[in-house]
Amino acid sequence: MKLVPCPLCKSSREFLPVRITGQDGHIHKYSGLYDGQQLSAWKVCGDCGFLHQNPRPSIEALNAFYLNSEYHTKYETPPSVEDYLEFGKWYYAEKTDYLLKAIGPDSLSSKKVFDIGFGHGGFLKQFADREWEVYGVEADKNHFAFAKNDLGLKGPGVQLGILDRKTDIGTQVDVVISNHAFEHFSDLHEIMESVQKILKKGGYIFTVVPTPFSNRSRLSKKWMNASHYSMFGHHSLNHLMGQYGFEEVHHTYRGWWKEIDEIWHVAQFTGKVFEANAFVEDPRKVQFYMNVINPLRSAAYFPIFHGWAIRLGFFNKWKRRIRLLFSNPGLAFKKLTARVKAA
């Protein structure tokens, strides 16, 4: 474990502690890396207000950990292709539509997209289905194999590995996307320099990350676990990207109802570099938000969003059944009798 400078502004002057409640459902995965601790530690940078995990395992240890596919493989079995395609559409189609609406795809000279950490490939598949050329990296070899072999996402630009300054896809893309990836990156500056290399000037970056800001549930604080290193809001995303010539086009904390406490953020690579202090936040305000306002908001929203994922899953199951009843009554009836027999 190592106390690191602020991952955003690189200051080591002062760090304000943030209270973490409950359990860390991820820390056990990192057997050796946390010296038997039960919770990760989170701080607000005393200079720029950035919320991040500190101290944390070293960058080298973390990269080795992800490249050994330790994060996922012990705990997940590959999905069936049919189920995954259905999930992928449910999970990524709205995000894709939001992005395309924000940038106006007719303004682009070509349709090439790069996904940082594409997982099983569901997000890229949305673009492939819309006749985009797809590119990307994925560190987990099992996820990579699924995307390539089962979803058919192939080509020299679809690679096993992580995004770094050495990444070469032989072209520059129009759009860079990532879903729940930036919170995992240990070196944010290397990522942004690498994005500058693979993205055309005038192109866009679309970032989806879990967030404890503007929160509606306790899940927002559970995001602050050992598997994540940074927690962004729109200020810190603009602070990071503004240093590398990116200007915000649009952001929302209310993109959808499927997963709450998430921010969607679109920025354009204009080349305009912002002053270092343009997006700095008041560290005491961020600390107060996390220790006081966030739990109050979670309590206020509790009647609506308690057990949200479970209720949503229940609702979707019945929606699918009713839809099947209308589209294929024979199959719906067969499934129903099978369930009754099983019970």
Ligand SMILES: [Zn+2]
């Ligand atoms: Zn900072």
